[in-house]
Amino acid sequence: xxxxxxxxxxxxxxxxxxxxxxxxxxxxxxxxxxxxxxxxxxxxxxxxxxxxxxxxxxxxxxxxxxxxxxxxxxxxxxxxxxxxxxxxxxxxxxxxxxxxxxxxxxxxxxxxxxxxxxxxxxxxxxxxxxxxxxxxxxxxxxxxxxxxxxxxxxxxxxxxxxxxxxxxxxxxxxxxxxxxxxxxxxxxxxxxxxxxxxxxxxxxxxxxxxxxxxxxxxxxxxxxxxxxxxxxxxxxxx
Ligand code: C5J
Numbered sequence: 287x288x289x290x291x292x293x294x295x296x297x298x299x300x301x302x303x304x305x306x307x308x309x310x311x312x313x314x315x316x317x318x319x320x321x322x323x324x325x326x327x328x329x330x331x332x333x334x335x336x337x338x339x340x341x342x343x344x345x346x347x348x349x350x351x352x353x354x355x356x357x358x359x360x361x362x363x364x365x366x367x368x369x370x371x372x373x374x375x376x377x378x379x380x381x382x383x384x385x386x387x388x389x390x391x392x393x394x395x396x397x398x399x400x401x402x403x404x405x406x407x408x409x410x411x412x413x414x415x416x417x418x419x420x421x422x423x424x425x426x427x428x429x430x431x432x433x434x435x436x437x438x439x440x441x442x443x444x445x446x447x448x449x450x451x452x453x454x455x456x457x458x459x460x461x462x463x464x465x466x467x468x469x470x471x472x473x474x475x476x477x478x479x480x481x482x483x484x485x486x487x488x489x490x491x492x493x494x495x496x497x498x499x500x501x502x503x504x505x506x507x508x509x510x511x512x513x514x515x516x517x518x519x520x521x522x523x524x
Contacts, residue, residue, distance in 0.1 A: 293358070293517035299473065300513075301505035302495040306446075306473045310514070314361040314444045317352065318429060318451025318458050320344075320413045321366055323406040325452070328395035330406070333388035336482035341452050344480040345412050347507045348450050351478055352413060358514050361442055363420045365429045367457060368400045368407045375425045375432070428460040436468060446471040448510065449502075450478035455490035462494060462501050472502030475510060 296309040323329035325341050332338050355362055369376040373391050381390055390400045397404030402423055415421055424433045439447075447470050449462055458479050462472045474494050481487035495504040 293514075294520035295517065297513040297517055299503075299505055300509050301473060301503040303499045303503070306471070306503040306505065308446045308448070308471075308473065310355075310358040310360045312443050313446045313448060314363050314439055314442070315351065315355040315448045316429065316450065316461065317348065317362065317364045317409075317413060318449065318461060319365055319367050319453075320348070320409050320451055321368075321407055322396055322410055323368070323400055325410055326396070326406070328406070330390070330400045331453075331482065333386050333394070333399060334384060334482075338482075340482050340484070341480040344450075344452065344478055345410070347475075348478040349412055350511060351448070351450060351475060351507050354511050354514050355448070356416065358517075360448075361420070361439075361444060362416070363422060363435070363438070364409055364413075364415045365422045365424055365433075365435075365451070365457075365461075366402075366407060366409065367424055367427070368402045368404075369425055371398070371401055371403065373401075426460075427457045428464040429457070430461065430464040430468065439470070444470070446473065448472075449474045452480050453486075454479040454481040455483070455486040456481075459490050459493075459501075466501045473510070474502060474504050475507045476504055478507050 296307050299306045324331040325338055376390060388394050388399060392399050396406030401407060422433050422435050429435050447465055449472050451458055465472050476491045491504055494501045
């Protein structure tokens with residue numbers, strides 16, 4: 287239990303296709319790729335021809351969820367998509383894809399695009415990791431591919447994930463699919479995920495909870511926040 291966590295036990299969250307039960311002690315909040323390279327002008331997302339302002343709506347609700355998760359004693363994990371400065375971990379296919387003017391490794395207004403250590407690669411100020419929180423650097427779309435995320439979660443006894451971030455149909459979806467196949471239960475917070483394509487967001491979210499929760503569960507962040515706030519206080523130590 288963390289000093290800020292004065293409540294204990296599992297919580298039931300109204301969700302689709304049915305309620306999601308999580309214990310904060312065995313749950314990790316995954317914050318996927320909330321990087322300048324995706325959310326701000328001059329980065330990878332903009333270089334792909336996207337309107338980055340479409341992702342801004344995620345920041346405020348996600349900030350509230352991050353604070354609530356910390357207060358509840360949940361593990362918080364942030365991911366960043368990007369590559370080594372020598373690009374040795376970047377498949378040539380990914381490098382060539384899109385025939386971009388401002389592609390991976392190229393120098394842009396926020397440093398080299400999607401390269402670790404550059405300004406654009408870092409997480410936006412509003413969602414900066416707190417000291418001691420886990421940051422996973424990933425070369426692919428899925429957060430489990432070529433990273434140590436799985437042992438990090440298993441070593442902490444994590445069995446369920448609250449998944450947030452960008453973009454819904456790319457890195458969020460790939461990560462939820464990877465997590466599902468590894469036996470983690472995933473709750474995706476719809477208002478804490480975003481896409482450059484609103485229609486892809488909507489359908490991507492629907493795909494997760496369809497067919498009895500084929501990949502997991504979906505809820506609005508308010509449902510999680512209300513459930514955490516209503517938790518009974520932990521019994522006083524005897
Ligand atoms: C993309 C991501 N969209 N984080 N990456 O290329 O979803």
